[in-house]
Amino acid sequence: MIVHFSKGGVFMANKKNSRDLKFWIKKPKCSSCNRVLTSPNMWCPDCGEYVSVGPINGHYSDNPMNSMWDLSEFLPNFSKKISLSEGATPILNVKNIKNLQGLLLKLENRNPTGTFRDRCSSLIVSHALSKQASTVHSVSTGSYGISLAAYCATAGLKSINILPQNTELSKIEQLKIFGSELIQHGESLNEAREYAKAMNQEQGIYIPKPKENLLTIEAQKTIALEFFRIYGDNIKNILVPQGSGSLTMSIIHGIQDAICSDWLKIPPRVISVSLKKDSEMSYLIESLEIDEQEKKLLSEVNKKLKKNNGLNIEIDPNQMINDAMELAKKEGHFIEPASASVISAAKSLYEKKEIDPKNTIAILTGSGLNALNVFASKIRKIKKVVWGLAPASTCKFEILNLIAENKADNGSEIWKALGKKHTRQSIYQHLSQLEENGLISAKMKTKKAKKYTLTRKGFEALDKMRELIDLI
Structure with missing residues (x-):
């Protein structure tokens, strides 16, 4: 998804802004040439390599959390924070699914718009305000665009979403409900992206993509910090839906912060779960239109997984739908199909005796209400x-x-x-x-x-x- 901010219609991409110097607790640094950046770029403008914020040492508190902003020591410091009380999502155990009893579930579907992306939207829209932006533009057919529209609404900013002509009707209606202005172009997400790029280049507008934007990583790492704050070294395995790779990267950074803060001694194994691509459901559930930046991010994620004894696992999308439905019927959690990939992976890994559910946590990224069409295509009988x-x-x-x-x-x-x-x-x-x-x-x-x-x-x-x- 592409996001850009505009102030009075134009915000120059190459113009330095002193506000960027102030909000970093620790400035981003290139992993290759060591260049220090002030803007939230994920890729170094000099050598093109991965840029990240180094481990941050935060203090432990046993006070109840109300939102991810209770972990503000680990986050960029914006003068005005836009929040809908995202984060601080519950962690519950599986009780009734055979062989998975005791598996910890991080319920990101309990966020304000039903997705883990609300954490990112909170930071991105707060950043937009620090830029004195009046409008947030995005290219998305999924929950990210809907989330941004909601956060723009609470911030009093205009939201514009560029999306393909064939976008699912329910997604369009949700964007409209939150007041987003829609521009429909092309038949695919890539065509909508290219249209947005051309439009932005003509207008000279600043364009931070979430797949290129460190605020995405910094926001999502709070998911890991929240469960390490409670369970520490009792967690040995973390199951993460792969998607574009940003969530897996975020969890890796959350582990680094937890170790630096002495919340964790031994890093757990991160297990990234993707879908086999030879099934109808993989087309309905995941966007298969991967652009070059997403390929770079996935490559970087795979390097870090290999270095830290992580694991990649592929699962059958059809089995994943069945597991999502079982989770709803037996545990009362209605989650989007992509979230259920971690349940399918947990079953597979348990059968191979590679995990103990009682020391494993699975991240459920979104609500099933965001993907009713996929469930309908599965349960349709008449x-x-x-x-x-x-x-x-x-x-x-x-x-x-x-x-x-x-x-x-x-x-x-x-x-x-x-x-x-x-x-x-x-x-x-x-x-x-x-x-x-x-x-x-x-x-x-x-x-x-x-x-x-x-x-x-x-x-x-x-x-x-x-x-x-x-x-x-």
């Missing part, structure tokens, strides 16, 4: 008739469903799966048209048969059709 939809369109929709759910992947299997109610010729005609329109791609399964898979465009079209059917 086929609805859409009046006015041409039979050929209905057949194409059924074909896309079969391919997406791995129930059939070639013409003959699809014909049989549809009950042989269509001619073989019409099935191959539909497949040809779907391929022509870029909704599916084909490769030879055997010398005579093609194997079909959905393209990203196909997954998005299918998701939109499902959403439409649910509304009718």
